[in-house]
Amino acid sequence: MRVFVTGASGWIGAATIDELLAAGHDVVGLARSERSAAALEAKGVHVQRGDLDDLDSMRAGAADADAVIHLANKHDFTDPAGSNRAERDAVNSIGEVLAGSDRPFLIASGIAMLTPGRPATEEDRSAAHGVESARGGSENLALEFAGRGVRSVSVRFAPTVHGAGDHGFIATLVGVARERGVSGYVGDGSNRWAAVHRSDAATVVRLGLEKATAGSILHAVGEEGVSAREIAEAIGNGLGVPVRSITPEDAAEHFGWVGMFFGMDIPASSTATQRLLDWRPTGATLAEDLAAGPYFSG
Incomplete structure (x- = not known):
């Protein structure tokens, strides 16, 4: 076509x-x-x-x-x-x-x-x-x-659509953690992001x-929901900075524009899509991409 x-x-x-x-x-x-x-x-x-x-x-x-x-x-x-x-x-x-x-x-x-x-x-x-x-x-x-x-x-x-070269949400969170010297999550960090x-x-x-x-x-x-705390911990490990909770009231000041999204609970399933398209995710998980290092090389 x-x-x-x-x-x-x-x-x-x-x-x-x-x-x-x-x-x-x-x-x-x-x-x-x-x-x-x-x-x-x-x-x-x-x-x-x-x-x-x-x-x-x-x-x-x-x-x-x-x-x-x-x-x-x-x-x-x-x-x-x-x-x-x-x-x-x-x-x-x-x-x-x-x-x-x-x-x-x-x-x-x-x-x-x-x-x-x-x-x-x-x-x-x-x-x-x-x-x-x-x-x-x-x-x-x-x-x-x-x-x-x-x-x-x-x-x-x-x-989050992640991978080497990403300049989206995850890269922004890495930048915030590098600047602040701490990798934060909002509240108890139990909210999830599909990835x-x-x-x-x-x-x-x-x-x-x-x-x-x-x-x-x-x-x-590819993943139904990765908790914000898991994301923050992976970023903290990658940068070698501490990980801590940020109160919802302080999220906008700490994270900037991405703070309004990082506290959201956004899980999602792709079961019907996988069945309809005869498709299975094969790419790296978010944790694997963060552990691989490219997000921290800049």
């Missing part, structure tokens, strides 16, 4: 590109800079210039493709409303182009706050609807296009493209 990928040069996007190419797909990547375009071209990827605000470019990429994988997101925590609007506009624009074609349309989504108190499953529906809700309600918007002749599929990623290795996340996207039916929800999750 000719697959148009937004977020093609991002952390998950770059791994997904490699996975698609290895499976024999023809890939077009959205690139907003010369550097990103050059990196994509070096892999043998066709380049569509533009960004998340360039709706005409995204429409053109979608119109010329057999399938679309939408992984781009602004993740601008200083302007969440703007990020939500951009995400919703992008999904709506792509969906309108694909309507009536039965072409696959995979979008990235998340697991946080879906089911407080228990692991989220693929059966759980997001309560986010409309532009003012999380991610602009883009998951539900995309799935609505399944009723308009689009093979829309939501891929929900674990809060997935980057290679497994890319495999779920590729298999979802090839196998998932319209309206499917997939969970890119």
Whole structure:
């Protein structure tokens, strides 16, 4: 298939590109800079210039493709409303182009706050609807296009997609611990984060493209839940710094922007996804990645 990928040069996007190419797909990547375009071209990827605000470019990429994988997101925590609007506009624009074609349309989504108190499953529906809700309600918007002749599929990623080169949540927590001289967790540290290795996340996207039916929800999750205390202890071991509890009241000051997430309980199951795609996670666990050292070499 000719697959148009937004977020093609991002952390998950770059791994997904490699996975698609290895499976024999023809890939077009959205690139907003010369550097990103050059990196994509070096892999043998066709380049569509533009960004998340360039709706005409995204429409053109979608119109010329057999399938679309939408992984781009602004993740601008200083302007969440703007990020939500951009995400919703992008999904709506792509969906309108694909309507009536039965072409696959995979979008990235998340697991946080879906089911407080228990692991989220693929059966759980997001309560986010409309532009003012999380991610602009883009998951539900995309799935609505399944009723308009689009093979829309939501891929929900674990809060940590880890591996060598990660600059996300775990790398941020390592940076905080290095700066503070202590590796912290919030409260008693019993809250859990689902986790997935980057290679497994890319495999779920590729298999979802090839196998998932319209309206499917997939969970890119390798581990159902790793406790915050375990994460903090692994970081402490890696840096050689003490590990201690941070009160919920002090979390924002101690951790910065990541504090609002590190105290959340975000476990999730991928049992249904594994069964649907005939997939099993094979990448390193979060503990194995932390023990391997790359997170601490910077």
